[in-house]
Amino acid sequence: MDTPLIEFKDVTKRFGDRTVLEHVNLQIYEGQVTTIIGLSGSGKSVLLKHIIGLLKPDEGTILFRGKPLTGMKKRETSESLAQISYMFQDNALFDSMTVYENIALPLRETTNLSRAEIDCRVMARIEQTELGDAAHKYPSEISGGMQKRVALARALVIDPQIVLFDEPTSGQDPVRKNAILGMIAQYQRKFGFTAILVSHEIPDVYFISNRILALYNRTIVFQGTPEELEHFDHPFKDEVIKSIEGLQEELTGLYSKRQFKVLNHAQLKRRTLGETYSVAVFTLKGLNAIIATLGHEAAQEAIRSMGVFIDKHFSAIGGFSTRRHTSEFITVLPYSDLAEAEIILQDFVKDFQEQGIRDIWAGARKRAVTDACVEFTILAGIAQGQPIVEIDSVIRSAEQQQREIAWLWCDERR
Amino acid sequence: MTLDENSQKLSETKAGWQPGLILTGPFAIFGRAAIRWTNHLGASAVFLFLACLKIFRPKQLTKIVQQIYYVGARSTMIIILVGLFTGMVLSLQSYYTLVKVGAQGALGTLVALSLVRELGPVLTAIMITARAGSAITAEIGIQRISEQIDALDTMRIDPLGYLVSPRIAAAVISFPLLTALFDLIGIIGGYISGVILLGANAGTYLFRVQSSMEMKDVTDGFVKAVVFAVIVSTVCCYQGYFAHLRTDSHGAKAVGLATTSAVVFSCVLILVADYIVTSLLI
Numbered sequence: 001m002d003t004p005l006i007e008f009k010d011v012t013k014r015f016g017d018r019t020v021l022e023h024v025n026l027q028i029y030e031g032q033v034t035t036i037i038g039l040s041g042s043g044k045s046v047l048l049k050h051i052i053g054l055l056k057p058d059e060g061t062i063l064f065r066g067k068p069l070t071g072m073k074k075r076e077t078s079e080s081l082a083q084i085s086y087m088f089q090d091n092a093l094f095d096s097m098t099v100y101e102n103i104a105l106p107l108r109e110t111t112n113l114s115r116a117e118i119d120c121r122v123m124a125r126i127e128q129t130e131l132g133d134a135a136h137k138y139p140s141e142i143s144g145g146m147q148k149r150v151a152l153a154r155a156l157v158i159d160p161q162i163v164l165f166d167e168p169t170s171g172q173d174p175v176r177k178n179a180i181l182g183m184i185a186q187y188q189r190k191f192g193f194t195a196i197l198v199s200h201e202i203p204d205v206y207f208i209s210n211r212i213l214a215l216y217n218r219t220i221v222f223q224g225t226p227e228e229l230e231h232f233d234h235p236f237k238d239e240v241i242k243s244i245e246g247l248q249e250e251l252t253g254l255y256s257k258r259q260f261k262v263l264n265h266a267q268l269k270r271r272t273l274g275e276t277y278s279v280a281v282f283t284l285k286g287l288n289a290i291i292a293t294l295g296h297e298a299a300q301e302a303i304r305s306m307g308v309f310i311d312k313h314f315s316a317i318g319g320f321s322t323r324r325h326t327s328e329f330i331t332v333l334p335y336s337d338l339a340e341a342e343i344i345l346q347d348f349v350k351d352f353q354e355q356g357i358r359d360i361w362a363g364a365r366k367r368a369v370t371d372a373c374v375e376f377t378i379l380a381g382i383a384q385g386q387p388i389v390e391i392d393s394v395i396r397s398a399e400q401q402q403r404e405i406a407w408l409w410c411d412e413r414r
Numbered sequence: 415m416t417l418d419e420n421s422q423k424l425s426e427t428k429a430g431w432q433p434g435l436i437l438t439g440p441f442a443i444f445g446r447a448a449i450r451w452t453n454h455l456g457a458s459a460v461f462l463f464l465a466c467l468k469i470f471r472p473k474q475l476t477k478i479v480q481q482i483y484y485v486g487a488r489s490t491m492i493i494i495l496v497g498l499f500t501g502m503v504l505s506l507q508s509y510y511t512l513v514k515v516g517a518q519g520a521l522g523t524l525v526a527l528s529l530v531r532e533l534g535p536v537l538t539a540i541m542i543t544a545r546a547g548s549a550i551t552a553e554i555g556i557q558r559i560s561e562q563i564d565a566l567d568t569m570r571i572d573p574l575g576y577l578v579s580p581r582i583a584a585a586v587i588s589f590p591l592l593t594a595l596f597d598l599i600g601i602i603g604g605y606i607s608g609v610i611l612l613g614a615n616a617g618t619y620l621f622r623v624q625s626s627m628e629m630k631d632v633t634d635g636f637v638k639a640v641v642f643a644v645i646v647s648t649v650c651c652y653q654g655y656f657a658h659l660r661t662d663s664h665g666a667k668a669v670g671l672a673t674t675s676a677v678v679f680s681c682v683l684i685l686v687a688d689y690i691v692t693s694l695l696i
Contacts, residue, residue, distance in 0.1 A: 052568050082570050092565035094557075106569040109473065109576065158569075 003066045005030040005162070005194055006051055008220075011060035013046060020046050022218040024060070028211075033188055033195040035205045038215035044198040045089065047215065048164050051196065052086045053077070082110075085160035089167040089198075091151040093139040100126070100135045103154045110158070125153040129183070130295050145176045145297065149183070156187060163188075165197045175304055175367065177201055179296035181208050182326065186291070207326055230261065260322035264332055264391055276384050277334045278341035279391065281398040282310055284327040284360075285377040294368040302376070303327055305363035309356040313348050330395055338384040345382055349405045352378065357406040373410040380405045461574075461655070462582070462648045468575035469583045477580035478587075485546045485581065485647075486588030490595065496541050497596040500533055501525060501603025509612050521614050522622030525604035530627060530635045534597040536688055539589060539642035543680040547650040550581055551676035554654030555669035563655070578655065582647040589643035590636045597635065634695045641691055645683045650676045 004027035013021040020043040028034045036044050049055040050062060053069070061068045064080045072080065093102050104122045107113055113121070126135050129149040134142045139150065148168060155163050165184060169177040181201065185208035188195045199205045206212070206226035214222035214229070216236040222229060284290075284306055291299045307329055311321045314331045321331040333341050360376060381402030385394035435442075468474075505525050512518045554577055557563050566573045601623055608614040653676035660668045 054564055054567060078570070084568070086565070086568035088561050088565060090561060092561040094562055094565075095560075096553075106571065109571045110569065154569075 002029060004028055004063070005065060006196075007063040007066075008047075008050070009061045009063065011050065011057045011062060013043075013050070013055065014058050019218055021050075021057075024215075024218075024220050026213055026220045026223060028194070028196060028213075030194050031192060032210035033185065033197065033208055034211045034213060035197040035199055035209040036213045036215055037199060037202060037205070040200070042215050043218060044215055045166050048086075048166050048196065048198055052084055052164060053081050083161040084164060085155035085158060085162070086164045087151050087155045087166060087168055089170055091139070091147045093147060093150055093154075095139050098136050098138055099131055099142065099150050102139070102150055103157050106154065106158050121157060125157050128187075129153040145172060145179070148172065148176075148180055152180075152183065152187075156191065156193075159191070160193055162194045162196065165195065165199075167198055167200070169199065169201050175297055175300045178204055178300040178303070181205060182291070182300060183296050184208060185326075186296075207323075260320065260330070260332075261391075264320075264334075276337045276386055277332060278336045278338060278382055278384050279394045279398045280314075280331045280333065280341065280345060280380060280382045281324075281395060281402060282306070282329045282331070283379045283399075283402060285379055285404075286375060287327040290364070290374050290376070293372050293374040294364055294370065297367040298364040301367045302360045302364040305360045306356070306378070309352065309359055313351060313356075314344075317344065324395070330398075332391075338382065341382045341384070345380060349380070353406050357408045361408055361410075376406075376408045377404055378406040379403060457656075458648055458652050461578070461652050462644070465574050465578040465582050465648075465651070468572060468579040471575055471579075474575070474580060474583070477576070478583045481580045481584030482588055485542065485550075485584045486592060489542050489545050489588070489592060492541055492545055493538060493592050493596050494599050496537060497534075497599035498603040498606075500537060500596075501529060501600030501605075502607035504528060504533070504600070505604035505606075505608035506612070509608050509614060518614055519618045520622060521604070521608050522619040523626035525608070526601055526623040526627055527631060529597050529600040529604075530631050532688070532692075534593050534600060535589075535635050535638035535642060536684060538593045538596045538639065539646055539684045540681055542585075542589065542592065543646050543650070543677055543684070547646050547680055548673050548677050550647070550650040551654040551657075551673045552669055554578075554651060555657035555672050558655060558658050559665055559669060573655075578651045581651055582644065585643040585647035586640055589639040589646075593635060593639040637695065638688060638691050641687050642684050645687055646680045649680045649683060653679070 006028040008024050008026045011021055011024040012019065024047065036047060038044050046055060050057060061070065063069070064072075067076075069077055069080070094105065097105065100122060103125055104118055107118045107121060111118075123135075126132060129152060131146065131149055131153065134146055134150075139147055142150070152168070155165075168184060169180050172180060181199075181204055184195060184197070187193075188208075197205065197209070206229075209226055212222065212224065212226055212229050213220055214232075214234075214236050216234075221234055221236050222232050224232070284303060287299060287303075290302060303323075303326070307321070307323055310329050310331060314321055314333065317333070318335060319331045319333045321329055324330050333344060336344060357376060357378060360378075364374075364376075379402040381398040381400065383394050383398035383401055385391060469478075505521060508524045509518060509521055512520055512524070554563075557577070563573045563577070566576055605616070605619060609616045609619050653672040654669070657668045657672040658664075660671060662668075663671050
């Protein structure tokens, strides 16, 4: 693998008698979204503040592109840190400045750009983060979600190569949480920066993260992909992930990906060879167009409504569902062969066309930034699996079978 | 060793308390306080030095002008009010005392010299401390506890240069100007009270004001104003900037206590500095 962009070697940090980080070793790679997960008060924000230089380690070394920060000349350190932006947990917006002035601040103070150039760059970020109407309002006059977007716009206005997000979704409702995570993922793809997140939002952060770092008992106990975390056997998983996932399930009714796999595995173990099960895959098509027209929050509300409708329908007949990708849901029908599943799906399609798609549109419209109409198309596909076959291949097969089951343009159905 | 570590060490010593230490106890308390104050004094001096260096950086002019508006221009009304009534009461008290010895002709001299040499710089500094100094501490303190100062750091904006230097520069410019205004209004107040209300001779009053004052009296008053400006702006900014390091409280309460400390320390230091500067200039 390439040289890590940021590397911690045996970093220890103490505040008085309390050790917050102990022999922390980690690597963060360029161009990726890396998420640091852990319980509240476990030192995640402290870890992040070491990267930006707000805190210095008591022991150990922090390397930036292979070079220790402590060994660098002042100018070199300053140049390295100038590539980094930081989005604070509580936004840290200047409440005596307007939204526009907050976003323009780093450009006004650290560059020699002309007023017109600054205006152009600030307005571009304001448009991208859907803050046009709030540009001349003060932070106290806008909602928490908008304040997050202002903080995000301010972090991105200098075109940083690395952006650190400290609990970007804290204090937000589930829809806004996913909207902010979606926004981070979208901008990361668009601008290509390296994103480092601190978050509790398990499993939602898995959808946008390339790598996960788990902080537990003052040290990093896991580094790897979200898929690798599924197979990670450690007390951290019981204490942190399962408890958070349990809460997630209570709130949404949907299983996490990991719970879904465990449940599926348990179901399959009970089956004998020759018995079959079915998998249905549902996708909301054209999510980017929905985001572009109605905004992130509306898109996330649409996805949430879709998940709730799917879960309500299939859990009543013994099925269990999870969200696999940003706009894709999977349902396992453990006791149905393909023929039965087809009939069940037809019932679902009828219900969905009558009510489900309208629920999705109604949910989206509540959070939409405009009154514009947008096309909602839902695809569904089913496939049959056997206990000996890996579920991933059955899901792929169902994806290939997908066809349009519902379409809506404002209140007009097809 | 930081101030907190120092205090902690001394507290640990206190844990091993013995009866024989009763006699030395007060000295230990005094010693601890002396160490704490020496640390604060040193830290404030470094704070002031670094902030002064950053006054002359680019892009500071706009911020200094803004601060002159907040610290100086917006204090004008309170200075006029306080100056007017100070001059009036000074004239009132002095007139009846001077009449007793038949020296009411010296009213102008007494009012003018008292105001220009002493009362003008001191009362102006105390009034600005109460109005603008407390606001500076509260504003910077809130910025500190809400991580706005950390945010400046992460944006590569020097917080000292951005928040503190313009305020010190603005205070150094505003204090002498407001002192001059205070002196002028005070003399007018003295005229209203002594001449218009009590019937002293107008020509004598104005002649004595003009003839008894030398340029040195005015410049000494301005020197004091500049010294007070440095003290007030440094103390108020320092208290707000380090509000998060207070050991007696946290959060909003720490900002409240920092504001109180800033006003109290500034007022005490103004009077202490007044004595020192007067004895040096006289």
